[in-house]
Amino acid sequence: MNISDFIKEKRKQLNLTQPELAERAGVGLRFIRELEQGKQSVRLDKVNQVLALFGSEIGVIKKDSPTF
Amino acid sequence: MNISDFIKEKRKQLNLTQPELAERAGVGLRFIRELEQGKQSVRLDKVNQVLALFGSEIGVIKKDSPTF
DNA sequence: TATATTTGTACCTTAAAGGGTATAAATATG
DNA sequence: CATATTTATACCCTTTAAGGTACAAATATA
Numbered sequence: 001m002n003i004s005d006f007i008k009e010k011r012k013q014l015n016l017t018q019p020e021l022a023e024r025a026g027v028g029l030r031f032i033r034e035l036e037q038g039k040q041s042v043r044l045d046k047v048n049q050v051l052a053l054f055g056s057e058i059g060v061i062k063k064d065s066p067t068f
Numbered sequence: 069m070n071i072s073d074f075i076k077e078k079r080k081q082l083n084l085t086q087p088e089l090a091e092r093a094g095v096g097l098r099f100i101r102e103l104e105q106g107k108q109s110v111r112l113d114k115v116n117q118v119l120a121l122f123g124s125e126i127g128v129i130k131k132d133s134p135t136f
Numbered sequence: 137t138a139t140a141t142t143t144g145t146a147c148c149t150t151a152a153a154g155g156g157t158a159t160a161a162a163t164a165t166g
Numbered sequence: 167c168a169t170a171t172t173t174a175t176a177c178c179c180t181t182t183a184a185g186g187t188a189c190a191a192a193t194a195t196a
Contacts, residue, residue, distance in 0.1 A: 003112075006128050017142060028185040033144065043153085043183070044071075044115065044126075045108040056128050058112075059135035060074050060119060067127035085172060096155040101174065111153070111183085 001067050003047065003058075004038045010054040011036075025050040069135050071115065071126075072106040078122040079104075093118040 001009075011021050018036070022029040027046050035042055035050065044058060051057050056068060069077075079089050086104070090097040095114050103110055103118065112126060119125050124136060 001128075003126075003128055018144095019142090030186080031184060034184090037144075039183095040113040040116075041111050041183070043109050044112055046184080047112060048108075051128060052131075055131050057131055058071075058126055059129035059133065060069075060071055060124050061127035061129065061136060063120075063123055063125055065127065068129060086174095087172090098156080099154060102154090105174080107153095109153070114154080 002038070003067075004036050006056075006068060007032075007050060007054075008036045021050070021053070025053055070106070071135075072104050074124075074136060075100075075118060075122075076104045089118070089121070093121055 011018070016024070018032045019029050022032045025032070027049055031042070031046055032050070035047065048057050061067060079086070084092070086100045087097050090100045093100070095117055099110070099114055100118070103115065116125050129135060
């Protein structure tokens with residue numbers, strides 16, 4: 001599970017739209033969209049802002065370890 | 069263990085200087101420095117470029133989970 | 137299937153990340 | 167303690183992430 005899919009999935013679980021998630025996370029709508037579409041060159045702090053809503057965050061893992 | 073410390077530690081283990089790590093990872097020297105100093109607003113893909121040298125990568129974890 | 141909602145794409149602007157280089161500070165080594 | 171090596175800071179420049187808005191495409195709903 002990659003970050004993009006994780007976020008999309010968690011958002012769905014909470015029945016939030018992209019604008020709602022952006023609002024709550026305090027990031028721009030476009031950021032959420034690009035993030036969910038797998039953009040790699042995103043800022044770490046912004047990603048963590050979003051993940052914080054789900055009780056998770058970015059961390060270092062071994063390659064091929066299951067995330068979360 | 070946060071990302072900054074993890075990278076600094078791994079680099080030391082391999083007896084690399086910051087310029088050497090930057091060279092190998094294909095990122096700028098300044099990026100390595102800011103990264104090791106805990107800068108949050110770094111690009112995810114660049115971080116992964118560095119972590120790849122250590123056989124690790126960025127992933128989503130639960131808050132307060134031990135990383136790596 | 138028609139309509140409403142949600143998501144994705146495109147354009148523009150602004151702020152700042154990333155890079156190079158030079159130099160100062162800190163650390164290691166003899 | 168003196169010197170060499172490594173790391174941190176400061177400067178400038180270029181690139182681009184992020185945000186806003188508008189519109190198109192896709193998906194859900196009636």
